[in-house]
Amino acid sequence: xxxxxxxxxxxxxxxxxxxxxxxxxxxxxxxxxxxxxxxxxxxxxxxxxxxxxxxxxxxxxxxxxxxxxxxxxxxxxxxxxxxxxxxxxxxxxxxxxxxxxxxxxxxxxxxxxxxxxxxxxxxxxxxxxxxxxxxxxxxxxxxxxxxxxxxxxxxxxxxxxxxxxxxxxxxxxxxxxxxxxxxxxxxxxxxxxxxxxxxxxxxxxxxxxxxxxxxxxxxxxxxxxxxxxxxxxxxxxxxxxxxxxxxxxxxxxxxxxxxxxxxxxxxxxxxxxxxxxxxxxxxxxxxxxxxxxxxxxxxxxxxxxxxxxxxxxxxxxxxxx
Amino acid sequence: xxxxxxxxxxxxxxxxxxxxxxxxxxxxxxxxxxxxxxxxxxxxxxxxxxxxxxxxxxxxxxxxxxxxxxxxxxxxxxxxxxxxxxxxxxxxxxxxxxxxxxxxxxxxxxxxxxxxxxxxxxxxxxxxxxxxxxxxxxxxxxxxxxxxxxxxxxxxxxxxxxxxxxxxxxxxxxxxxxxxxxxxxxxxxxxxxxxxxxxxxxxxxxxxxxxxxxxxxxxxxxxxxxxxxxxxxxxxxxxxxxxxxxxxxxxxxxxxxxxxxxxxxxxxxxxxxxxx
Numbered sequence: 001x002x003x004x005x006x007x008x009x010x011x012x013x014x015x016x017x018x019x020x021x022x023x024x025x026x027x028x029x030x031x032x033x034x035x036x037x038x039x040x041x042x043x044x045x046x047x048x049x050x051x052x053x054x055x056x057x058x059x060x061x062x063x064x065x066x067x068x069x070x071x072x073x074x075x076x077x078x079x080x081x082x083x084x085x086x087x088x089x090x091x092x093x094x095x096x097x098x099x100x101x102x103x104x105x106x107x108x109x110x111x112x113x114x115x116x117x118x119x120x121x122x123x124x125x126x127x128x129x130x131x132x133x134x135x136x137x138x139x140x141x142x143x144x145x146x147x148x149x150x151x152x153x154x155x156x157x158x159x160x161x162x163x164x165x166x167x168x169x170x171x172x173x174x175x176x177x178x179x180x181x182x183x184x185x186x187x188x189x190x191x192x193x194x195x196x197x198x199x200x201x202x203x204x205x206x207x208x209x210x211x212x213x214x215x216x217x218x219x220x221x222x223x224x225x226x227x228x229x230x231x232x233x234x235x236x237x238x239x240x241x242x243x244x245x246x247x248x249x250x251x252x253x254x255x256x257x258x259x260x261x262x263x264x265x266x267x268x269x270x271x272x273x274x275x276x277x278x279x280x281x282x283x284x285x286x287x288x289x290x291x292x293x294x295x296x297x298x299x300x301x302x303x304x305x306x307x308x309x310x311x312x313x314x315x316x317x318x319x320x321x
Numbered sequence: 322x323x324x325x326x327x328x329x330x331x332x333x334x335x336x337x338x339x340x341x342x343x344x345x346x347x348x349x350x351x352x353x354x355x356x357x358x359x360x361x362x363x364x365x366x367x368x369x370x371x372x373x374x375x376x377x378x379x380x381x382x383x384x385x386x387x388x389x390x391x392x393x394x395x396x397x398x399x400x401x402x403x404x405x406x407x408x409x410x411x412x413x414x415x416x417x418x419x420x421x422x423x424x425x426x427x428x429x430x431x432x433x434x435x436x437x438x439x440x441x442x443x444x445x446x447x448x449x450x451x452x453x454x455x456x457x458x459x460x461x462x463x464x465x466x467x468x469x470x471x472x473x474x475x476x477x478x479x480x481x482x483x484x485x486x487x488x489x490x491x492x493x494x495x496x497x498x499x500x501x502x503x504x505x506x507x508x509x510x511x512x513x514x515x516x517x518x519x520x521x522x523x524x525x526x527x528x529x530x531x532x533x534x535x536x537x538x539x540x541x542x543x544x545x546x547x548x549x550x551x552x553x554x555x556x557x558x559x560x561x562x563x564x565x566x567x568x569x570x571x572x573x574x575x576x577x578x579x580x581x582x583x584x585x586x587x588x589x590x591x592x593x594x595x596x597x
Contacts, residue, residue, distance in 0.1 A: 033431055036431050037431040162449060171433060174389070175442075175491070177392070177393055177394050178422070179415050179418075180393075181444060186449075222431060226434060226473075227473070231431050
């Protein structure tokens with residue numbers, strides 16, 4: 001067993017994969033915490049769809065330029081498309097509600113359909129396509145890894161360095177505006193960081209499962225925490241554990257790394273959800289009703305009699321009748 | 322309508338004694354359009370240093386819309402707003418302004434503690450990171466609203482009134498000179514209302530200027546120096562605090578007359594802040 005682990009860690013392919021998985025495990029839940037807090041849990045999904053078009057455009061440009069590995073520009077293409085797409089989504093979100101919903105749907109489906117179409121035109125195969133949709137950690141090259149590390153560092157810098165400000169805009173945007181904070185710039189920062197996370201995670205879990213790594217660890221953390229800072233910390237730990245453990249499993253089992261990681265994360269959620277009542281009940285035992293004891297507004301009928309129908313809850317409602 | 326627009330005849334020069342200092346809020350001809358409807362039709366509002374101005378009016382009269390446009394949350398279609406002598410925008414000294422929005426009962430997705438929420442009040446303008454000693458300042462603000470012992474609790478575990486007090490502490494933590502509050506006592510339990518009134522009394526004594534949206538003057542009545550009443554997006558009264566409409570005396574108003582709809586159980590939704 002120890003020998004096998006040592007073998008795994010000396011495998012350069014696995015080394016690169018583990019570093020990438022570690023980075024994804026740390027960054028995705030940090031960004032995910034902001035997305036969940038602003039009720040944009042599915043934003044990562046949408047960016048992932050748009051990023052596929054970027055990948056395909058990268059292929060197309062690469063093929064046109066006659067680059068030797070045809071997918072040389074796939075990741076840069078994904079970065080550009082994801083950033084553009086996320087800023088577009090943020091602008092739509094800022095503008096309004098109803099029409100924005102449809103605009104987002106168009107962007108998402110257009111992104112994935114356009115990507116599939118363009119990759120075919122650029123000469124990509126079905127398996128190329130699958131590797132972007134569901135991840136292909138075994139194809140991570142040294143250059144990929146360098147780019148991943150740089151992007152990961154940017155995500156951490158913004159996500160942790162601006163934590164208080166990003167918390168403020170995510171928690172109550174109206175108050176943030178009324179505090180004179182640069183709300184639009186901060187919102188765009190969240191969107192761009194989410195886009196970078198999508199491209200970082202693309203190799204590990206694939207564009208279709210990227211969102212799971214941002215959201216599921218946060219969902220796990222939420223079950224047991226009551227502060228924002230703690231939620232982010234626990235989510236990051238869950239993210240790292242499932243990413244590294246999931247990838248390691250696939251060293252011995254011929255399973256898809258992305259799917260293994262996501263299923264593992266959901267299993268952790270299920271286990272924590274089942275165990276949670278035991279922990280939380282003990283902690284909250286001291287008080288369940290936060291309201292102070294104050295006299296009732298209404299006269300309650302004696303037990304056994306029918307309550308009066310006009311016993312209204314408020315003392316001074318509008319007398320419209 | 323809960324308040325009558327007619328000024329009390331006994332306090333004749335209503336505008337005279339209100340000029341206390343230079344204006345801290347200066348709004349001229351504010352028009353706001355939301356969707357297809359015009360909500361405000363050219364509202365003028367001036368609040369001077371040291372005043373406590375109550376903004377009154379029925380539901381839909383535009384009170385909340387006005388204060389939200391005063392702090393830049395809602396865009397204006399016309400008119401100008403100056404806060405503390407600077408046009409609304411980057412030039413405003415936001416540290417001196419504390420805003421308390423209407424409480425939204427929906428919880429945000431991630432749990433956050435009272436301390437975390439209050440600490441976000443220490444960020445304003447270009448200040449994007451918490452200053453040193455933020456923890457002490459946050460606890461001090463929570464102490465002012467009587468919630469210091471709940472600092473580590475998730476806001477979801479607090480009652481509606483306590484959540485409202487957390488929002489007030491978030492505005493107080495930066496020690497503002499001007500506070501703008503949007504229905505701070507709507508749907509708030511009696512102990513929280515009393516605690517709120519006591520806190521405001523102390524701050525006003527120390528020189529705080531206040532613009533507060535209210536449905537009824539209630540516990541704040543003794544503090545209010547001037548009332549502005551809106552009706553359908555226009556100022557219809559600006560002067561001494563008006564008396565409540567007949568039949569809506571603040572205290573001892575017995576709600577005794579029968580309602581026809583009682584047997585169906587369809588009790589009309591009370592739309593006042595007077596819940597206790």
